[in-house]
Amino acid sequence: MYYIHVEFSDADGAPRRDELRDFGFDQGFLRDYLEVALPGEIPARVVEVQRGRYGIMFRGEGGKLAESDVVASGHLIHETAVGSSLPTVGDWVVARLSDDGRQAASIKGVLPRRSAFMRRASGDKADRVNAQVLAANVDAAFIVAAADARWSPRRIERYVTLAYEAGVAPVVVITKTDLVDCPGDYLAEAQALGPGVSAVLVCAPNGQGLENLDPWLTIGKTVVLLGSSGAGKSTLLNALAGSEIAATKAVRSDDDRGRHTTTHRELYRLPSGALVIDSPGLREIQILAGEAALAEAFADVEAFAASCRFRDCGHGAEPGCAVRAALEKGELDHGRFNGWRKLQREVAFLAAREDPRVAAEQAHRWKTINKSMRGYTKERRSIQGKSR
Numbered sequence: 001m002y003y004i005h006v007e008f009s010d011a012d013g014a015p016r017r018d019e020l021r022d023f024g025f026d027q028g029f030l031r032d033y034l035e036v037a038l039p040g041e042i043p044a045r046v047v048e049v050q051r052g053r054y055g056i057m058f059r060g061e062g063g064k065l066a067e068s069d070v071v072a073s074g075h076l077i078h079e080t081a082v083g084s085s086l087p088t089v090g091d092w093v094v095a096r097l098s099d100d101g102r103q104a105a106s107i108k109g110v111l112p113r114r115s116a117f118m119r120r121a122s123g124d125k126a127d128r129v130n131a132q133v134l135a136a137n138v139d140a141a142f143i144v145a146a147a148d149a150r151w152s153p154r155r156i157e158r159y160v161t162l163a164y165e166a167g168v169a170p171v172v173v174i175t176k177t178d179l180v181d182c183p184g185d186y187l188a189e190a191q192a193l194g195p196g197v198s199a200v201l202v203c204a205p206n207g208q209g210l211e212n213l214d215p216w217l218t219i220g221k222t223v224v225l226l227g228s229s230g231a232g233k234s235t236l237l238n239a240l241a242g243s244e245i246a247a248t249k250a251v252r253s254d255d256d257r258g259r260h261t262t263t264h265r266e267l268y269r270l271p272s273g274a275l276v277i278d279s280p281g282l283r284e285i286q287i288l289a290g291e292a293a294l295a296e297a298f299a300d301v302e303a304f305a306a307s308c309r310f311r312d313c314g315h316g317a318e319p320g321c322a323v324r325a326a327l328e329k330g331e332l333d334h335g336r337f338n339g340w341r342k343l344q345r346e347v348a349f350l351a352a353r354e355d356p357r358v359a360a361e362q363a364h365r366w367k368t369i370n371k372s373m374r375g376y377t378k379e380r381r382s383i384q385g386k387s388r
């Protein structure tokens with residue numbers, strides 16, 4: 001008999017305390033898991049990614065949470081080569097148990113992602129864009145930006161676009177507010193990035209402002225920390241955790257800029273029960289996003305553009321250009337306009353060279369079974385068929 005390792009209610013129907021559920025596992029993921037799992041396979045969440053090895057969290061003996069260090073199965077790696085995705089931090093996966101049933105041994109497949117943060121992988125070629133999934137199944141993105149010389153609304157709005165592409169709420173967390181006289185100026189600049197963008201001022205070392213992040217840090221919810229190296233992501237994580245769970249390092253001198261203190265991606269659980277993904281700062285944000293995300297991130301600019309006399313207005317010398325009029329009247333910031341144009345060009349470039357993986361990820365974002373898992377279901381069906 002096949003024993004299902006996940007239980008949601010006692011005989012009286014009351015929810016049972018389930019540690020896997022505290023990691024964000026719910027009825028939807030359970031359904032997806034049951035659809036594809038074979039005997040001896042369990043649901044697990046990827047909590048750490050280090051060069052081809054994955055730390056996964058699952059219900060071990062006695063229902064207690066256990067962690068194993070595993071690899072992806074050969075089957076999954078093969079499928080990845082033809083279009084689906086390797087596991088990433090935050091993923092819910094189907095893992096195979098070791099022969100003695102005590103440990104997880106490998107990852108057989110990735111369950112459909114509810115959200116995915118993607119960027120262009122390094123080393124992609126001009127004719128072909130490769131996607132890298134940075135984090136999955138995230139509920140909110142904390143865009144961590146320091147109130148210092150590297151402050152850049154242009155960079156922040158790129159992250160905002162990335163968050164919209166992932167279908168996730170963007171929250172700008174402004175750090176190092178202890179180092180400036182007027183933190184309110186930074187807050188205003190962040191808030192000007194659109195009505196959907198929340199912004200919060202914090203000083204992580206002394207805990208100031210952290211309570212303003214509480215709405216996003218609730219039990220079982222997952223937040224990813226995004227932002228440049230040195231912005232203070234790991235410092236923020238430690239402050240929220242109340243202990244030094246991640247390494248941090250003093251701001252580097254300029255010749256040292258490329259070095260990251262955080263060197264891998266990991267999901268941590270806070271005392272509040274919220275889950276936080278820390279990762280190395282991205283050196284450059286080669287974003288992967290489509291027109292819809294761009295329109296959402298730049299709704300204010302697009303609203304002006306919608307009033308231009310010509311639908312295909314290039315916002316140059318055309319008569320009746322509402323965008324140029326807004327720029328001249330000071331209703332639209334020049335920097336923001338230029339940021340929008342630059343991203344538009346990038347989005348157009350991407351649309352022309354789309355990685356099948358990106359298309360696949362977009363199609364799978366809302367609860368469809370991914371390709372590797374479909375093959376997998378067939379495999380299970382044929383096994384069942386044979387035993388009948």
Ligand SMILES: Nc1nc2c(ncn2[C@@H]2O[C@H](COP(=O)(O)OP(=O)(O)OP(=O)(O)O)[C@@H](O)[C@H]2O)c(=O)[nH]1
Pocket residue numbers: 175176177178179202203204205227228229230231232233234235236247248249250251259260261262263279280281282
């Ligand atoms: N004064 C001040 N310093 C801060 C604050 N937050 C972070 N720092 C300092 O900034 C430096 C970099 O912080 P990290 O947390 O290591 O930065 P990170 O974003 O995790 O960097 P990577 O791991 O390389 O991506 C450390 O020396 C922190 O002590 C803050 O609110 N105020």
Ligand SMILES: [Mg+2]
Pocket residue numbers: 233234235247248261262278279280281
């Ligand atoms: Mg760090």
Ligand SMILES: [Zn+2]
Pocket residue numbers: 305308309313314315316318320321322323324
């Ligand atoms: Zn125009």
